[in-house]
Each structure stands twice: as C-alpha cells, then as structure tokens.
Amino acid sequence: MSKDNEKKDEKPNGNNGKKNQLTVQVRYQADTVTVETNVNASITSLLEKALIETQNNSVPKERFQLKLDGAVLDPHKKVNDYPIVDGSLLVLTLMAGGGGTKAICYSNEMDAVNIQFVDSEVTQQKFSEELAVFVQLKEEYRKKGILLLEQRYPDLFFAFVAPSLFPMPIAFAVRINFINYDVQPLSVKFVHPLTLEPVTNDQIPSRLRRKLEGSTQSQDLLQADSDQIPFFCIPGVREYHEHPYHNGDSWFLYRKKGGEGSLCFILDNLHLYGTSHLTSYLVQFNVHMQMPALGLSSNPQDLPL
Structure with a gap:
C-alpha cells in the first residue's frame, strides 16, 4: 500500500482531530457544562475555563477547586497527571473557608461578618x-408605595x-x-423605616401573606426562627x-x-x-392594654397566589 493510501486510511483522533485535546464535563451545583482542555494544560488553566463556563469568573479562582471521583486536583499539576480522559466528569466546588487574599469583610448590626469574595468592582x-x-x-414604584429611603453601597433601603x-x-x-451578587442572591433584611435599624418579627404589621392555590387557607411569607429575625x-x-429547610433548592436553579x-x-x-392587598385597619382591644393596638388587614379573597 502506498504512503498516500495509508494517509487516506488514517482516522483522526477524537475531538475533531485536534492532537492532545480533551473535552470534559464540569458539574457545578445543578448545572453541568462542557470544557475543552489539553492533556498538557495545567489544572489551574482547566479551573479558569470551568469558572468562565459556569459564570463564576468574577470570583477569585483561589476560592474554587476541581475534583475527580471525590479527590481534589492539585492546581500545580497538569491534566495528564490524572486519569482524565475525553468525557470525564469533574466537579467544581467552593473551598470551605476560602476567602482569597482579596476578600473584603463587611460588618454591621444586621450581619455578623459578610465576606466579599466576588471582585468588588463586579459587584459595584x-x-x-x-x-x-x-x-x-x-x-x-412610587405610585405603588415603594420609596427609596437611602442608598449606600452595598445597601439599598426601601419603605x-x-x-x-x-x-x-x-x-x-x-x-x-x-x-457577592449575583454569585449569591440579594439579602433582604427588615428594618425600622426611620432609624434603619433591624426590627424583630413582631414589629412588622404585614405578614406578607399569600393564598394557597385550591385552598381557603393562606401562608405567611414573613418567617422567623427562634431568634425572631x-x-x-x-x-x-x-x-x-x-435556610436549612431549603438546602436542596439552590440559588443556581433561579440565577439569570x-x-x-x-x-x-x-x-x-x-x-x-x-402591601398590594392591604385594604383596612384592624383595631384590637384588650383589657390589659392602655391603648388599643392598630394593625393592618385585608380580605382573604384578595390575597395573591
């Protein structure tokens, strides 16, 4: 057989004939993405590509790690140092306690310590x-009764x-x-409209109530644990x-x-x-009260689903 015929009979390697190229699957939270790499590439390079594909590239890469079959991949090694083949499934996870050298801590009365691990310019x-x-x-929004009280990064206050x-x-x-928005969702804390200080659950007259579909009952969307926050x-x-009750309902199922x-x-x-369904005041009397309590009320049939 001639050399020309031998060349015609040769079949290209996988990945469209690109030598040493690999296509791997990377799972992050509920999403799995495809990432192309090279057997001679560093794990760090693979990690950076995975962050781009999972839209986490605004977060310092030092916050993340890649795993293969449960084992953490050393970022200083190469892809071919591990049994990674075409189609291998890797898992991208946040490192426990990792903040990176660029982490910024915010602290106030409503939060113990919030670590800004996303690039602050991106968040701003x-x-x-x-x-x-x-x-x-x-x-x-003003006609609906939604008023911006104050803005000071990273917070907005509304009444x-x-x-x-x-x-x-x-x-x-x-x-x-x-x-950390939008790697993390926005936080909503209830505050006093004048002092902007945090309030407790019993200090909010509206229970943010919704009607349960197919039922005469309603559900309060204003919740609190034993700390009454x-x-x-x-x-x-x-x-x-x-919240631990919702640890199976990841933010990444809703993001974007x-x-x-x-x-x-x-x-x-x-x-x-x-507030959309509030239509009347509710006056409560009690023999032990010096003054009647004034609450807000609505028609149960007017509650939104």
Whole structure:
C-alpha cells in the first residue's frame, strides 16, 4: 500500500482531530457544562475555563477547586497527571473557608461578618445596573408605595406604604444587600423605616401573606426562627436559600432565569405579598392594654397566589 493510501486510511483522533485535546464535563451545583482542555494544560488553566463556563469568573479562582471521583486536583499539576480522559466528569466546588487574599469583610448590626469574595468592582457594577433599572421605573414604584429611603453601597433601603389606606401607613421597610451578587442572591433584611435599624418579627404589621392555590387557607411569607429575625421566604432571596429547610433548592436553579432574584423582582414581590392587598385597619382591644393596638388587614379573597 502506498504512503498516500495509508494517509487516506488514517482516522483522526477524537475531538475533531485536534492532537492532545480533551473535552470534559464540569458539574457545578445543578448545572453541568462542557470544557475543552489539553492533556498538557495545567489544572489551574482547566479551573479558569470551568469558572468562565459556569459564570463564576468574577470570583477569585483561589476560592474554587476541581475534583475527580471525590479527590481534589492539585492546581500545580497538569491534566495528564490524572486519569482524565475525553468525557470525564469533574466537579467544581467552593473551598470551605476560602476567602482569597482579596476578600473584603463587611460588618454591621444586621450581619455578623459578610465576606466579599466576588471582585468588588463586579459587584459595584451590578449594584449600579440594578439601581439604574429601578430609577427608570421610580415613578411607577412610587405610585405603588415603594420609596427609596437611602442608598449606600452595598445597601439599598426601601419603605413600603399601603396606598389603599388613609392615612397611608408604612407597612414595613427593608435593607437589600448586594454583597457577592449575583454569585449569591440579594439579602433582604427588615428594618425600622426611620432609624434603619433591624426590627424583630413582631414589629412588622404585614405578614406578607399569600393564598394557597385550591385552598381557603393562606401562608405567611414573613418567617422567623427562634431568634425572631424576620426573613422573606421566597426563592431568589439569600435568606431563603441559606435556610436549612431549603438546602436542596439552590440559588443556581433561579440565577439569570426570568429575572428572578433581581432588585425589581424582589421589590415587586414584597409589594405583591406585603402591601398590594392591604385594604383596612384592624383595631384590637384588650383589657390589659392602655391603648388599643392598630394593625393592618385585608380580605382573604384578595390575597395573591
């Protein structure tokens, strides 16, 4: 057989004939992505590509690690130092306690310590973008009773007024925190509308109630644990996803899908469940009270789903 015929009979290697190229699968949270690499590439290079494909490249790579069959891959080694073949499944995970040398700590009365592990410029850019969207819709939100009280990065403070009542009460106020957004969802903390200090669950007159579909019962979306710190219990809110009851409902199932978890998404839902259905005052008398208690009420049939 001639050399020309031998060349015609040769079959290319996998990966479209690209020598030493590999295509691996990388799983992060609920998502699995495809990453191309080279057998001679470093694990660090593979990690960087995996971060790009999983949209985590705004986070320092030192915060992450790759695993193969449960074993952590040494970033200083090469791909061919491990039994990685075409189609191998790797797992991308956050390193426990890793903060990197660029980590920034934020501390205030409402948070013990928040570690800013995402590039702060990226978070500030997202903060500005989300705020700009709100500003464009500011008049529409004002008519709904949603008022921006104060802005100071990484926080925005909003008050929620019940516009159907007269006099119009401030039903509640919140601090929305952008630390590590949108690798982490936005945090929603309930605060006093004048002092902006945190409040307890019993200090919020609106229970952020919704109607259960196919039932006459309702559900309070304002929840609190034994510490009485209230939180808004819907997907897309940091406190929801960090609660142990929801550890199977990852933020990454919602991130970048239909606007869930955005600033306007949270404002719209706080209004929907918190103030849109409030139509009357509720006066409560008790023989032990020096003054009657004034609450907010709504028609159960008017509750949103």
